[in-house]
Amino acid sequence: MEKISRRNLIKATIAGSVGSVVLPHLAQADQSKEVKPRYIAAYDTESSACLAACRKIVAVHKRFEMPATFFIVGRTLEANPKEYKQLLDDPLFEIASHSYSHQMLRDHIFCGPAVSHEKKQKEIFKAKEVIEQVFERPCIGFRTPCGFDDGLKGAVDVLKLFQEAGHRYVSGLLWGPDYSMPALLRRPFNYDADGFSDLWELPGHGWHENLLKDNNNWGPKRLTLWPPVMPEAIPARFVETPKDEFEVNRVFLEKAVERDKPFVSLIWHPWSLHSFDPEMKMLDLTFTHVRKLGLKPCTYADLYRKVSAG
Ligand SMILES: [Zn+2]
Numbered sequence: 001m002e003k004i005s006r007r008n009l010i011k012a013t014i015a016g017s018v019g020s021v022v023l024p025h026l027a028q029a030d031q032s033k034e035v036k037p038r039y040i041a042a043y044d045t046e047s048s049a050c051l052a053a054c055r056k057i058v059a060v061h062k063r064f065e066m067p068a069t070f071f072i073v074g075r076t077l078e079a080n081p082k083e084y085k086q087l088l089d090d091p092l093f094e095i096a097s098h099s100y101s102h103q104m105l106r107d108h109i110f111c112g113p114a115v116s117h118e119k120k121q122k123e124i125f126k127a128k129e130v131i132e133q134v135f136e137r138p139c140i141g142f143r144t145p146c147g148f149d150d151g152l153k154g155a156v157d158v159l160k161l162f163q164e165a166g167h168r169y170v171s172g173l174l175w176g177p178d179y180s181m182p183a184l185l186r187r188p189f190n191y192d193a194d195g196f197s198d199l200w201e202l203p204g205h206g207w208h209e210n211l212l213k214d215n216n217n218w219g220p221k222r223l224t225l226w227p228p229v230m231p232e233a234i235p236a237r238f239v240e241t242p243k244d245e246f247e248v249n250r251v252f253l254e255k256a257v258e259r260d261k262p263f264v265s266l267i268w269h270p271w272s273l274h275s276f277d278p279e280m281k282m283l284d285l286t287f288t289h290v291r292k293l294g295l296k297p298c299t300y301a302d303l304y305r306k307v308s309a310g
Contacts, residue, residue: 040265053274071143074127147174
């Protein structure tokens with residue numbers, strides 16, 4: 001018997017050539033298929049080159065009516081508060097924290113040792129204060145500089161600071177196993193095991209795109225896992241074109257659908273996107289594919305509201 005695709009089945013049903021007996025099954029199948037992963041465009045906004053980049057990024061977002069979360073470094077915002085407010089003060093966008101001055105909150109294998117407790121406090125509290133002053137709305141999330149391969153698990157001192165500051169979520173799980181790239185499609189979880197059941201971890205996925213392009217000038221590094229968990233997401237060389245970058249992105253978007261993941265969000269940096277692809281063609285390709293796959297665009301704050309409501 002010829003296999004009948006869901007689309008053809010729907011067409012046939014509409015045309016009246018399939019008996020009504022299939023309809024309950026169809027309705028059931030439709031319902032389960034309706035739950036598509038959410039998609040979050042997110043930007044670690046962290047250097048002086050990010051402002052010009054954000055102007056181009058925002059234009060693409062407005063054209064696609066695509067929401068985004070901008071994780072912004074306090075000092076970067078302080079350097080151009082009016083410009084950032086004018087650019088990002090839009091209902092499409094969430095403004096969250098990327099620390100005050102991009103210091104390490106835990107020891108990091110590539111990015112260096114953790115700073116003192118007092119400095120951690122400043123990185124968390126001061127950044128939130130600056131963002132809330134400029135944007136005049138609550139800042140509820142924090143993307144940790146560099147990120148870690150198990151998020152903030154076991155870092156009770158840091159988790160306590162996030163809770164005291166009033167953050168609701170942290171996006172700190174940004175690496176694959178054993179500090180490998182890419183970061184896998186991990187689901188949100190709360191830090192209940194460390195005593196913070198109201199604080200959520202909302203991971204980032206895929207590559208830190210700057211590393212895909214050697215934009216940190218690190219050269220070849222031991223970055224991938226063996227045996228790899230997602231070999232199809234590991235290109236053989238640094239990406240060279242926006243299309244190459246999109247081909248890596250699409251693996252994560254499509255896997256999120258295939259594996260029924262609640263969400264997918266890639267780890268992007270305005271300065272790096274802009275230096276590689278000043279016309280933002282990769283965003284165009286990626287957002288077009290997000291729409292084609294039927295993913296549900298939202299912000300990290302939206303995702304937090306969803307997961308914390310159970
Ligand atoms: Zn960063």
